[in-house]
Amino acid sequence: MTLPQAVFFDLDNTLVHRNDSIDLYALQFWRDFGHAIGSGGAEQVAEVIKRCDNGGYLPAGSPHGSIKQAVSHGLKTQIVWRQAVEQEALLDHWERYNAVCTAAMPGAAEAVAALLARGVRIGVISNGSHRTRLEKVARLPFASAIELTVSSESAGVGKPDAAIFRLAAQALGVEPAACWYVGDHPLNDVIGAAGAGMAPVWLSGFHAWPAEMPRPARGIFALGQLAEGLV
Numbered sequence: 001m002t003l004p005q006a007v008f009f010d011l012d013n014t015l016v017h018r019n020d021s022i023d024l025y026a027l028q029f030w031r032d033f034g035h036a037i038g039s040g041g042a043e044q045v046a047e048v049i050k051r052c053d054n055g056g057y058l059p060a061g062s063p064h065g066s067i068k069q070a071v072s073h074g075l076k077t078q079i080v081w082r083q084a085v086e087q088e089a090l091l092d093h094w095e096r097y098n099a100v101c102t103a104a105m106p107g108a109a110e111a112v113a114a115l116l117a118r119g120v121r122i123g124v125i126s127n128g129s130h131r132t133r134l135e136k137v138a139r140l141p142f143a144s145a146i147e148l149t150v151s152s153e154s155a156g157v158g159k160p161d162a163a164i165f166r167l168a169a170q171a172l173g174v175e176p177a178a179c180w181y182v183g184d185h186p187l188n189d190v191i192g193a194a195g196a197g198m199a200p201v202w203l204s205g206f207h208a209w210p211a212e213m214p215r216p217a218r219g220i221f222a223l224g225q226l227a228e229g230l231v
Contacts, residue, residue, distance in 0.1 A: 004199065005174045007115055008165070010183035011126040011136055012056050013105070013206045014223075020103035022049050028097050029075075033090075036083035048078045055206065068094050099135035104142075107223035112142045114227035123148040125168050125181070127188065130154040148172055159185075160192025169198070180218075182226065190216050201226065 012018045026046035034041075052074035053067060064070040072091035112122055122145050126133050130151040137149050150168040152158030159165075169176045176197035183189025184206040191213065193200040201218040202209075209215060220226055 003118055003120055004180045005178040006121040006123060006169070006172050007180045007182060008123045008125045008168055008193075008198070009181075010185070010189050011124055011128075011133060013184040014182055014189075014203055015105055015108050015124065015140060016136055017103045017105045018053070018056055019050060021098075021101055022046055022053065024101035024103055025049070025094075025097055028101055029093065032093065033085065036081055036085055037079055038082045040079065044079065045075070048074050051078075068098075099132040100139065102136045102139035104140050105223055107225075107227065108140070109142050111223040111226040112145050116145055121172055121174070122146050123150070123168055123172060125150045125159065125164060127152040127158045159188040160195065162192065162196035165193055165196035165198055169196075182220075182223075186210055186213060 009015045023042075023046050026042040026049060029045050030037075030042040049071055052070045054070075056067060058064060058067060058070060062070060064073060068091055071094055072087050075090045076085065076087045115122060124133065124137060124146055126149070128151055130149075130153045133149050133151040133153075137143050137146055140146070148168060148171055150164060150171065152164060155164045155167050157163045157167075165179075165181065166176055169179050177199075179198045180201055181189065181193035181198045182201040182203060183193070184203045186202065186207055186209050190200040190202045194216070199218065200216050201220060202216045203223065204219055204221050
């Protein structure tokens with residue numbers, strides 16, 4: 001196998017397990033607001049958030065302008081509160097703790113270690129605010145291995161636009177053709193990276209592959225497979 005010079009990863013549902021991270025956040029939420037709710041526990045909080053979060057993508061026709069607005073509205077309206085709480089306080093709490101409560105994807109540490117052992121450089125390309133991208137990366141146990149984090153905010157353009165992938169490759173001083181990009185979303189990650197000249201690796205299990213789109217040449221169902229393929 002010809003190794004790439006660099007591998008870029010998506011964050012949510014690639015290096016970061018989004019639902020496991022929500023479970024961590026729900027524990028923090030219950031510690032801070034449980035006295036005003038009284039029953040249901042962190043499990044109920046996590047269920048509400050996951051329903052509103054929708055895997056990090058607003059559904060078509062959503063009345064909300066962002067995931068944080070959808071989540072804070074859901075927490076306000078889908079939980080029975082014993083004491084009054086303002087939605088703004090819930091939104092502020094999500095903004096403060098969401099990125100801090102980050103759980104690594106199973107197999108991520110092993111995949112990153114296998115790449116590093118072979119001299120492959122590691123970066124992140126992720127849509128979202130730059131602050132939260134950096135906070136999530138910092139919480140990963142292998143954060144020191146990640147040389148570069150490019151967000152749609154810092155780049156001024158988001159996935160699937162080819163420009164954000166090319167900008168990241170340029171920042172590491174490598175050609176896109178010498179890079180892999182690992183991500184879970186068919187359009188944003190796979191088609192976007194391919195359009196920039198990178199070799200995409202689709203991490204399946206989070207989004208169904210659209211029937212009208214050709215499947216990528218490389219696909220895995222767990223990050224551990226990425227490490228195994230390098231042995």
